Amino acid sequence: MYELLNQKIREKISLTDDEFQICKQAFVPKTLHKHQYLLQQDDVARYLAFVNEGALRMFASGEKNGEIVIQFAFPGWWITDNFSFLTGEPTVYNIQALENTSVLLIGKQAWEDLFDKVPKLERYFRILLQNNYIATQRRLVSSLCQTAEEKYLSLIKAQPDIIQRVPQHMIASYLGITPETLSRIRKQASYTR
Amino acid sequence: MYELLNQKIREKISLTDDEFQICKQAFVPKTLHKHQYLLQQDDVARYLAFVNEGALRMFASGEKNGEIVIQFAFPGWWITDNFSFLTGEPTVYNIQALENTSVLLIGKQAWEDLFDKVPKLERYFRILLQNNYIATQRRLVSSLCQTAEEKYLSLIKAQPDIIQRVPQHMIASYLGITPETLSRIRKQASYTR
DNA sequence: CGCGGGTTTGATGATGCTCAAGCCCGGTGG
DNA sequence: CCACCGGGCTTGAGCATCATCAAACCCGCG
Numbered sequence: 001m002y003e004l005l006n007q008k009i010r011e012k013i014s015l016t017d018d019e020f021q022i023c024k025q026a027f028v029p030k031t032l033h034k035h036q037y038l039l040q041q042d043d044v045a046r047y048l049a050f051v052n053e054g055a056l057r058m059f060a061s062g063e064k065n066g067e068i069v070i071q072f073a074f075p076g077w078w079i080t081d082n083f084s085f086l087t088g089e090p091t092v093y094n095i096q097a098l099e100n101t102s103v104l105l106i107g108k109q110a111w112e113d114l115f116d117k118v119p120k121l122e123r124y125f126r127i128l129l130q131n132n133y134i135a136t137q138r139r140l141v142s143s144l145c146q147t148a149e150e151k152y153l154s155l156i157k158a159q160p161d162i163i164q165r166v167p168q169h170m171i172a173s174y175l176g177i178t179p180e181t182l183s184r185i186r187k188q189a190s191y192t193r
Numbered sequence: 194m195y196e197l198l199n200q201k202i203r204e205k206i207s208l209t210d211d212e213f214q215i216c217k218q219a220f221v222p223k224t225l226h227k228h229q230y231l232l233q234q235d236d237v238a239r240y241l242a243f244v245n246e247g248a249l250r251m252f253a254s255g256e257k258n259g260e261i262v263i264q265f266a267f268p269g270w271w272i273t274d275n276f277s278f279l280t281g282e283p284t285v286y287n288i289q290a291l292e293n294t295s296v297l298l299i300g301k302q303a304w305e306d307l308f309d310k311v312p313k314l315e316r317y318f319r320i321l322l323q324n325n326y327i328a329t330q331r332r333l334v335s336s337l338c339q340t341a342e343e344k345y346l347s348l349i350k351a352q353p354d355i356i357q358r359v360p361q362h363m364i365a366s367y368l369g370i371t372p373e374t375l376s377r378i379r380k381q382a383s384y385t386r
Numbered sequence: 387c388g389c390g391g392g393t394t395t396g397a398t399g400a401t402g403c404t405c406a407a408g409c410c411c412g413g414t415g416g
Numbered sequence: 417c418c419a420c421c422g423g424g425c426t427t428g429a430g431c432a433t434c435a436t437c438a439a440a441c442c443c444g445c446g
Contacts, residue, residue: 060338062338068334068337082323082327082330083327086323115316119315122312122316122319125319126315126318126319126322129319129322129323129326130275132326133275133326134275136329136330136333137263137329139333140263140329140332140336141253141261141263143333144261144336144369145253145255145261145369176336176337
């Protein structure tokens, strides 16, 4: 249950077994069945979630553009709406399970208390955020200066398995293109292969 | 010289005067004249920079698309290529002064040593990265689902002063549109005002 | 077997890019 | 002091990419 968490943290910082025990206690396991929501628009993001098994998506259900997928989360990844989690303001996003999913949740208070008990974790989360920041900045650059096809090719290069795991129209939304365009790109790409 | 830094850090965390003294010593002041580079493509980002006065831009000089502006930095902001700074890999970006500019630099080693001397700073940078991450994610969403005009209007709403400070073609690049398009949008917008 | 969501395919159109020319304005040198 | 130069902004015309709308198709599931 806590194995993956243990492993992921220890990839970035060293931790004694005692420290990890304290850490564990701050989390509450939860399972979500396919399509179930972890967070809904207008609610407050009370938890930061660590994904054990399954897959989730965070999306904004925009007025005109239907839904747009902000990010996915797979085992070993963290997910929440940071803004809402940090400020306590209601969120504009939704987080939903794409499959039956198991997560570990930590509330804001428990999270902050944890930093006092195990200060090293402050570093772990700094590193995590740094990586997320870098990744998001890259995605931004890609969305600013690549064509639809280039974006798609970059994605399958970076995460080849994502195609099997999530429906195509969500990939399209994640890339900021329509499902029709993605379909045509894939057709096109399959010839040149 | 170190006033703004002091102020900015204390907005997020509390620090004794001693701690701030230690902190100060880790930084080296530097001035850049207009157009001078703080970082150039293929070099390693050895420093994290805190902007005292002036303005900078980080940009990628892409093959076909000319230059695209990734971000600006104004007084009180931090700037570097995080990826290169963290990994020691050569950067693909450039950082250049838009005006005569004064910055405080900290090298990677000094930065990490500083966390051992003043562990609270770990928290400061975590918070900083969290905010950057949130901001970048928003920009990404905006670039994915807003029209050129909406993006421009969001920008002047969020940072009304930016127009005076940086040339229009850089704003265009930052928004991921051409200078011509931005010009037309501005003309258009000035009628409806 | 038939329904329904997701994907594909086609036809049409809009947004924003490209290319090209003109304009404005500040700086420089005659 | 003024003419000239050049960079950046503007304006226009044509065009490419991708979105929209609509219909057909595919396939798993009740």
